[in-house]
Amino acid sequence: MxxxxxxxxxxxxxxxTLRTVAKAAEDLGFDAFFRSDHYLKMGGVSGLPGxxxxxxxxxxxxxxxxxxxxxxxxxxxxxxxxxxxxxxVAQVDExxxxxxxxxxxxxWYEAEHTAYGIPFPSLRERFDRFAEQLAVITGLWQTPAGxxxxxxxxxxxxxxxxxxxKPAQQPRPPVIIGGGGPRxxxxxxxxxxxxxxxAFVSPDKCxxxxxxxxxxxxxxxxxxxxxxxxxxxxxxxGRDEAEVNRRAAAIGRDPQELRTNGLAGTPEEVLAKxxxxxxxGASRLYLQIMDLSDIAHLELLAEEVANVLPDVAGAxxx
Numbered sequence: 001m002x003x004x005x006x007x008x009x010x011x012x013x014x015x016x017t018l019r020t021v022a023k024a025a026e027d028l029g030f031d032a033f034f035r036s037d038h039y040l041k042m043g044g045v046s047g048l049p050g051x052x053x054x055x056x057x058x059x060x061x062x063x064x065x066x067x068x069x070x071x072x073x074x075x076x077x078x079x080x081x082x083x084x085x086x087x088x089v090a091q092v093d094e095x096x097x098x099x100x101x102x103x104x105x106x107x108w109y110e111a112e113h114t115a116y117g118i119p120f121p122s123l124r125e126r127f128d129r130f131a132e133q134l135a136v137i138t139g140l141w142q143t144p145a146g147x148x149x150x151x152x153x154x155x156x157x158x159x160x161x162x163x164x165x166k167p168a169q170q171p172r173p174p175v176i177i178g179g180g181g182p183r184x185x186x187x188x189x190x191x192x193x194x195x196x197x198x199a200f201v202s203p204d205k206c207x208x209x210x211x212x213x214x215x216x217x218x219x220x221x222x223x224x225x226x227x228x229x230x231x232x233x234x235x236x237x238g239r240d241e242a243e244v245n246r247r248a249a250a251i252g253r254d255p256q257e258l259r260t261n262g263l264a265g266t267p268e269e270v271l272a273k274x275x276x277x278x279x280x281g282a283s284r285l286y287l288q289i290m291d292l293s294d295i296a297h298l299e300l301l302a303e304e305v306a307n308v309l310p311d312v313a314g315a316x317x318x
Contacts, residue, residue, distance in 0.1 A: 001278050002031040003306050005298065006073055006232055006286040009052050010038035010112075011045050013292050015060065018052065022061050024295050025068060028302035032069035032101065033061065034286060037076045040112035044252070055088050062096035070096055073197065073232060073286060074105030074178065077129060078118055082136040082156055090141060090167040098168035103176035103197070104137075106130040125155075127184055132156045134175070134192045139163075141172035176230075180209060186216035189227070195284070199232040200261070203280040206231055210281045230284035231277050234262035237270050237300055247297060251290040263287070267304035274309065 005025040009018055022033040037054040041047030058070045070092070075085070093100040106126040107113075113120035121129070132153040143149040143163035151158040167173050178197035179185040189196045196213045198206045206229075214224035236251070236258045238244035244265055248255040258264035263273050277285055287301065 001274060001282070001309055002284045003301070003309065004032035004034055004069075004284060004286045005030050006034045006036075006288045007292060008036045008038070008288065008290065009057070009292075010036060010041050010047065011043075011290065012041065012047050012049070013052065014049050015052055015057060017292050018057055019061065019064055020295065021289070021292050021298070022065060022068065022070075024298050026065050028298055029306060030068065030298075030302065031284070032071060033065075034071045034073050034101075034103070037072050037074060037079065038109060038112055039079075039118075040109065040115050042109075055085075055092060058100070059088075059092045059095060062092050062099070065096075065099075067099075069099045069101055071101035071176070072103045073176070073199070074103040076107045076109075077104060077133050078107035078113065078120065078126060082133040083140065083158060083161070085133075086137040086140040087165065089137075089173065090165045093167035093169055093173050094165065096168070098173075100167070100169070100173045101176060101195075102137075102173045103178070104130070104134065105178065129155050131184075131188060134188060138172055138175065138192055141167055174228075178232075180205075182212070186213045187220075189213050190217045190220045190222055193227065195228040195230055197230045197232060197286070198282075199286075200234070201231070203231075203276040206277060206280040206282060228283060229281045230286065231280075231282040232286035232288060233273075233277075234258065234264075235270065235287040235289065235301065236262065236264040237267060237297065237305065239266065239300065239304075241266075247291065247294065250294065267300070267308075270301075270305055271308065274305070 025033045039051045054072050089102055110120050132155050136151050136156055139149050140163045148160045149163040174194040175192055176195040177189040177193040198209045210229045217224040236247045244255050263270045
């Protein structure tokens with residue numbers, strides 16, 4: 001089980017804050033630093049100082065870090081055209097020395113589109129575009145150097161593209177797809193993804209989603225063992241109940257609700273819940289950190305969760 005730090009900067013974080021968290025995550029030995037791709041806050045927070053762009057952030061962090069992997073859960077498919085996005089991600093991958101992982105989703109948060117003048121098509125159209133975006137982006141990356149790439153879709157047409165630049169990772173950076181859709185999501189994951197992510201659901205629900213993707217892989221002639229399975233969960237850990245309560249209050253959540261719907265409690269409680277996700281089949285867990293000013297939280301998770309994790313959860317994956 002690899003633990004990854006996952007941030008939600010739209011809730012309120014400057015680049016300087018994200019840099020501090022990413023460098024701390026690297027120094028503490030976490031596997032990856034990921035961020036969301038949103039342009040508008042959610043809920044009752046101020047959102048100050050305002051949104052930061054996911055790929056501008058990761059480009060800067062590519063130069064500021066040396067080991068930790070960098071990625072998105074998920075890049076919003078409605079925000080960018082697939083050709084320029086392929087160029088951006090390939091460039092950040094080269095800047096990082098091949099440490100980028102590319103999560104892509106269809107987009108869902110209508111309010112942020114309205115707030116920043118971004119078209120928000122119907123769900124059906126968003127998924128149709130999502131499928132074409134995956135085809136274009138992976139096609140551009142995987143086209144051999146010296147050859148050209150063309151694609152003629154309903155929404156996107158690419159003609160005789162030189163398909164440059166190439167990412168550092170070959171044939172391409174890992175692609176992550178997630179979601180609970182019963183048909184199209186598993187089909188797209190089986191065709192394009194290296195990793196399937198189940199976000200903010202129980203271990204039992206993970207089993208259901210993972211099995212659906214495995215079955216779809218098999219039906220498509222793909223070995224399900226070639227798919228990595230992961231989960232994302234909010235985390236709120238403290239050495240004692242007072243520390244748990246303090247951290248829960250800082251993010252406006254009830255400690256018992258967090259225990260039910262996330263990873264919360266003492267390190268022992270968090271480890272037990274992680275073991276349940278390992279038993280469900282997850283080999284990577286994205287820890288959603290909501291209070292980005294609390295570096296001591298990361299230090300506790302590194303010292304008393306990550307450092308003892310192999311003995312607790314390593315043998316449990318399916």
